[in-house]
Amino acid sequence: MVDGSRCISYFTIELKDQLIPDKMKGQFEGWMFGCDICQDVCPWNRFSKPHNDIDFTPVPEVLNFSTKQWEEMTEEEFKRYSASRR
Numbered sequence: 001m002v003d004g005s006r007c008i009s010y011f012t013i014e015l016k017d018q019l020i021p022d023k024m025k026g027q028f029e030g031w032m033f034g035c036d037i038c039q040d041v042c043p044w045n046r047f048s049k050p051h052n053d054i055d056f057t058p059v060p061e062v063l064n065f066s067t068k069q070w071e072e073m074t075e076e077e078f079k080r081y082s083a084s085r086r
């Protein structure tokens with residue numbers, strides 16, 4: 001059973017115009033932008049096929065970022081790194 005009200009992806013991606021509730025702070029085990037462990041363990045995902053969409057491939061520059069670099073990233077930098085690479 002997945003308790004969506006405690007979902008890390010919800011709080012770090014979907015919750016746009018609100019702050020993360022204090023009771024959830026420190027509960028994310030280092031996850032900063034989603035989690036998706038449920039996707040890794042979901043038995044239905046054994047039917048999934050690898051994609052070939054460049055926009056879903058990791059941005060090489062950020063793969064080795066430290067927690068400090070993520071915490072200090074500006075919104076402009078985030079937009080630059082997450083911009084479409086088509």
Ligand code: SF4
Nearest residue numbers: 007008035036037038
């Ligand atoms: S595993 Fe991660 S993404 Fe999936 S429901 Fe739990 S917190 Fe959310």
